[in-house]
Amino acid sequence: MINLLSLDEFLSLNIALTKHNSLIHLISLIFAQTFDFIPVFFFFLVISLFTKKRKHSIFLLLLTFTSGIGFILKILIHRPRPYFFGIIDYANSLSYSFPSGHSIVVFMLAAYYSKNKNFQTKTNLYGLAVLVALSRVVLGVHYLSDVIAGAIISILITKTYFWKEKEINKFFNYFFNKLKIL
Numbered sequence: 001m002i003n004l005l006s007l008d009e010f011l012s013l014n015i016a017l018t019k020h021n022s023l024i025h026l027i028s029l030i031f032a033q034t035f036d037f038i039p040v041f042f043f044f045l046v047i048s049l050f051t052k053k054r055k056h057s058i059f060l061l062l063l064t065f066t067s068g069i070g071f072i073l074k075i076l077i078h079r080p081r082p083y084f085f086g087i088i089d090y091a092n093s094l095s096y097s098f099p100s101g102h103s104i105v106v107f108m109l110a111a112y113y114s115k116n117k118n119f120q121t122k123t124n125l126y127g128l129a130v131l132v133a134l135s136r137v138v139l140g141v142h143y144l145s146d147v148i149a150g151a152i153i154s155i156l157i158t159k160t161y162f163w164k165e166k167e168i169n170k171f172f173n174y175f176f177n178k179l180k181i182l
Contacts, residue, residue: 058172059112063105066157070104070150081141100142103150106132111158 079098110125117125133147161168 054172058169059108061172062112062157062161063108066104066108066154067101069157070099070101070153073099073153074101079143079146082143097142098146099149099153100133100136100147101150102136103129103133103142103147104154107151107154108158111155112161115162 074096077096077098079096081095081097106129110122110129114122114125129151133151136142136147137144
């Protein structure tokens with residue numbers, strides 16, 4: 001286990017060192033602001049309200065549920081953020097590293113919206129997800145294992161939802177109809 005942790009730290013440090021390229025750093029900062037839970041949540045909330053499509057509302061519920069699981073794991077695991085020789089810029093020292101919330105958000109987005117799409121669309125969505133996840137390591141706020149865990153959590157929950165979609169949607173339909181929303 002110690003060897004895996006050492007490998008994780010070594011790979012994460014080497015990815016974080018690419019931050020000295022100003023273009024990579026700028027892109028990483030843009031991803032950090034764009035694919036956080038709050039901007040994604042409100043973006044899809046507005047889309048959901050204007051389009052009145054339950055697909056987007058269900059995505060919001062899954063995203064909130066999955067992000068909640070990630071938050072609980074952060075509290076239970078207490079993995080400190082990596083502080084690679086002062087590379088870290090803006091991470092809150094009171095927050096924890098494992099799993100990556102940005103990875104949870106962006107892989108949930110990719111897994112949910114790539115269903116029944118063509119290969120090119122899936123490639124684009126998952127490619128973006130990988131870039132966002134790696135940007136978290138570039139910024140020095142996560143280890144590589146943090147972003148991989150976030151991806152796995154989101155993909156597993158999304159695939160579980162699709163596997164039990166009919167049963168879960170019965171509950172959602174009851175919920176939406178009872179509250180008279182969408």
